[in-house]
Amino acid sequence: MDLDFNAEELAFRDQVREFLATALPAEIRDRMHRSDDSHIRDDIQNWQKILHAKGWGAPAWPVEFGGTGWSKTEQYIFETECALADAPAQLAFGVKMVAPVLMRYGSPQQQQYFLPRILAADDWWCQGYSEPGSGSDLASLKMKAERDGGDYVLNGQKVWNTLGQFADWIFCLVRTDSSGKPQRGISFLLIDMKTPGITVRPTRLLDGTFEVNEIWFDNVRVPVANRIGEENAGWTYAKFLLGHERTNIAGIGASKRELARLKQMAAAQPKAGATMLQDPLFATRIAQVEIELRALEITNMRVIFAEAKKHAPGPEASMLKIRGTEIMQRLSELQMEVLGPDALVYRDSSGEIARETSTYLNLRKLSIFGGSNEIQRNIIAQMILGL
Amino acid sequence: MDLDFNAEELAFRDQVREFLATALPAEIRDRMHRSDDSHIRDDIQNWQKILHAKGWGAPAWPVEFGGTGWSKTEQYIFETECALADAPAQLAFGVKMVAPVLMRYGSPQQQQYFLPRILAADDWWCQGYSEPGSGSDLASLKMKAERDGGDYVLNGQKVWNTLGQFADWIFCLVRTDSSGKPQRGISFLLIDMKTPGITVRPTRLLDGTFEVNEIWFDNVRVPVANRIGEENAGWTYAKFLLGHERTNIAGIGASKRELARLKQMAAAQPKAGATMLQDPLFATRIAQVEIELRALEITNMRVIFAEAKKHAPGPEASMLKIRGTEIMQRLSELQMEVLGPDALVYRDSSGEIARETSTYLNLRKLSIFGGSNEIQRNIIAQMILGL
């Protein structure tokens, strides 16, 4: 048993750090540091191109598809260091979500067309899963896809589509059969966002931003060739994808970054002749979240170590998701508490948005999206505890 | 709106205080103060006799049955002051539980025989509700009562019978009909504990004490005249009783007493050149529970005020039970934390039991017995929230 990285892992980490120090453009890093999403599409795409040029465009892909062939531990180190360095997170919908499905279940033609374009940031992907009546209960989705010659004709609505306003392609779960169990009768389609009949309507969120969308499909024709695998077998592919989405779900790097920022903020905020960091109660609150994060970091590494042996990410990811998002939300609460009355100002006279307050509001989503924390607890109870 | 007691209420409180200062025997008060249960039967009975002599033997009973005729507020003041003064709690099973049922549903003969004896502490009552398979799901109880002439013949087992080792009488829910819904077919019997066939077996609890029992019934004959009301209508009487059991469920007086003790303990425990009361974190923990208790005190008075208008205790009692028991458990945790390593000693070389540690262990029952806090949350969701 050794909780520390070994020499090779440390060398790899240093290599990543060096790369980040030199290759990450300062203006991107600064925007990310300020949670400034005004250039988010370009920032993500440009960073992806830089990673791709380095050969690191797809940390988790096998080498034969242009991936790095890195171990799980190396992938973890890479993602953690990127977050610590304020690099933009890679767009998960392409690299982490549709790509593994393509590699496992896609046709050779699909693989050859889409995978290189994902790597090179030629396409922006988004996800069409949730519907107005199908959130946690995804299998109840209703969006109809009816065969008409070589096409499916799609009608219906998707919601909570993240960053789809920039998208070139969307992968969708659609209903191709309503006769049997809801899990049967779902198909997995790849859809060009330029297809006539698609309308994207951004949803205004509580923090005033527009990062999710409603997407309406009105007689949208999608070639059957754009289906992944078998008709009505989409649920299988979706479940496979779900596992992949959750590899870095604990967000250790991002939380470490925000913890450091929290301490800096507290050390700069006057309190009783000293600073808020010197306040026993507030420092205890910081200590508690720092300890929880330290424990989760080890738990995360344990899960990675176990996964490296048996390959498939297990229900343990649910624990990482719950605790990881709780920590991120807690850190943003504490940052807001350091600001105190200053956090009341949401948009100041120069039009600037207060980072900590808007982040606090925005991060409420963490425990809702990506499988709500309640659903994750159900998964733990059923899959791990066997209840 | 006035949160304070008015002049009459204050005068009543002073009268109660004066009575307690003079009438409560010092040795009883001291034993209660030390949580010394070695004379618990005598202490409770003797105190009941003193109360009865004063005419205060049954604060909640109507005057015609020998009660005080006090208002709900006066009853609350009385119970709170008694707890603050370390008086023994009256034995609920007689005065507060079976008595209201007798008054409402008992025959004149039952009332005339039992009620005066309860007042005068002639009989020690206990309760036979729970069975091994019927805890939270009380209606599933199975103990059989079969008619045989003028008797019921009882066979079965009751558990979690509190202080039944001292009992003269027990009131029991028994099954007189298994054919319909479980709530139907339950009858409410009064049983002389000296009846042949009753065996009481004390249950050793985690703190080494014996305050609950298993009671076995082996062909126990109970006269039909000892049934309350109608055969198979016992569930109605039990539900009626349940409401009465919960009038003082928040335990404000006991919690105030233990809060004061906690502060004294913390003020006497050295810490960092001062005391634990001066420790910012520990004092914050005390402050939080004190604030919660202050809020609950007002909530409790609100419930009393509302009940005084509509008479029947409502599901609000579930809130008082949950928060009240949480506060009591929290206070005992904090007392134990003041003791620190000293709390490790459970029984010292003189055989003395550490009060705080044994209380901490014992009070885990508060969130389990009397309708577990989970059941109370179900009640709130269903009865108040309408879910």
Place this chain on the structure above:
Amino acid sequence: MDFSFSDEQQMLLDTTRRFISERYDFEYRNTVRDSADGWSRETWTALGELGLLALNIPEQDGGIGAGAVGTMLVGNAIGEGLLLEPFLSSAVIATQAIVELASTQQRERWLPTLASGELIAVLAHDEISTRENPLQVETRAVRDGDGWSIDGNKSVVYHAPAANLLLVSARIAENEIGLFAIPSDAAGVQLLPCVTVDEQSAAAIVLKDVRVSGDARLGGDAKVALQSALDIGLAALCAEAFGAMQKILNATIEYSRSRVQFGAPIGSFQALQHRMAEMLMHLEQARSMSYLATSQCTDPDPLARRAALSAAMARMGQAARYIGQQAVQLHGGMGMTDELNVSHYFKRLLAFELRFGSTDQHLEIYRLRLQAA
């Protein structure tokens, strides 16, 4: 002990609630929010006509003199309706400061127009330094002939952009604070408008050599009156917060009844039922503490008043956070949208936690008192 309300008090609540349900529904409120001013003059005038702006004006001054209880009940309704108008700022806090400090002449000048809504006054008091000590004012007023010259920086003042009159607190001597009535368009007054997290209009205020005449000053040392106005404001804010909590919980219960997942309303899932039961317990404890704040906000014993108000703020802040966060959580994605009122209540409750001192600050005040006892 009496938890009933007088007929007059009950009528204030009913009147305000009726006004809101008829004239200030969620849709209307969104129009107001999205307007340039961010509040509605029409609504404000109507509140004046209903007498609600005269609640804190004594009867001998032509007001209603509804006291803390009446203010609480109206505050409940305003929190329920998420009103964006300066009720708390002008009709409670500024009015109270004027009532406490102003001369007969000043009262006659201001109180009638405050009651009608014609005059909007706000207390410009908070600064960076007041975060730790509410009476630690760094803005200074120095004698300038018969008048005064005032310099300083005030941080976020709710509804300052709507106000005609600013009541500016300023240090006159080491241990003396003066309160000055300054027209918001006076020379040297600069407003830096902002939008608060609960989408109310506010401004930081820069005061540079602002000259006012001697009669701009209200009364003598303003410390006691300032604390009194702030404390009455605190109790009213608690009442607003309680109103918002009650509404957001009701919205959550309703939503959980209608939202179907896995073939059943989500309100039938036990884990969510227990969550809502917990929210209800927070709500009821918050209600009790709002009552406490109301009944103690005028307590002449400053220590007892501080302890009670800090207890109320600490407990209600905790309730606001739990209820607000869980309401959003139980609404799922819909709780994150601007479309439903739940996110608006959530933000109002967040602002509650940040105004008048944080939960932790009040816990500290309470704790220090407990340690000193």
Place this chain on the structure above:
Amino acid sequence: MDFSFSDEQQMLLDTTRRFISERYDFEYRNTVRDSADGWSRETWTALGELGLLALNIPEQDGGIGAGAVGTMLVGNAIGEGLLLEPFLSSAVIATQAIVELASTQQRERWLPTLASGELIAVLAHDEISTRENPLQVETRAVRDGDGWSIDGNKSVVYHAPAANLLLVSARIAENEIGLFAIPSDAAGVQLLPCVTVDEQSAAAIVLKDVRVSGDARLGGDAKVALQSALDIGLAALCAEAFGAMQKILNATIEYSRSRVQFGAPIGSFQALQHRMAEMLMHLEQARSMSYLATSQCTDPDPLARRAALSAAMARMGQAARYIGQQAVQLHGGMGMTDELNVSHYFKRLLAFELRFGSTDQHLEIYRLRLQAA
């Protein structure tokens, strides 16, 4: 990064678990608990035969030298089995102190008999004054010819009644602590036996002019060695606590599967499912922290070691309380009885919170380090 165990380490765990399942089931344990001594000599001898008492004796001294990881795994099993024998006291803490400090002659005298179980040694260290500072010893040793005279009071020492040899810490000079090996039947030594909350045998010890010869002293200044023995003991105690947590959670899950109420196993109720999911997350975080304590308890950097161990204790104390309390709660009335093992685990976990410093104390140590950084 490597979370695997060597074959030797795994074998230690398997051996201990097998021994417990074959020879120390719950019924047997209750007989031991109810016996006059409160522990079993027979079990102790058997543990010695299995080599488990030599884990912390270096190989060159004839021991196994299993290190912190081996000790952790055995500790897990001991916590799982709720053993009442002085493994932690004698085979870990006292052995470690002897290994660190003892002369060759002393090692040869004590280590073989410690390994066999013939000798039981306990560290008599804690006093009222060590609660705040583990190295603040008030017991004094003064020179008495070639030997020493020792006076002082030691508070609850686990397994002291079982010990032949007491390792007594005593202050020699302002900044020097000596460790003295004193037979438990020496003149002037008085044991005040007690039973701990987790039903282990212990004693307070009164030392009155206890005369020992010069060679009773182990090594020179004992501060570093004492801290080392205590820290290795702390990690082993964490391991025991983790074993107990795992078992009590498993018992709870099992119980919730079999206990039927309202026509369904209570484990099918969502609110209880989520509670158990929460318990599992506490358990897994506790496991991680137990690993951290094990890997850092021998860190030569005292500050890093303190921070890691305090983080582990703070987090595991929180887990112990949550898991323990909820396990009792979910067992309902049965959880309150002496009859089921759940209450025994609960009490062991309570003792865990009270030994080696409370959760709050460790949180404070960690917080002060964070503030100093």
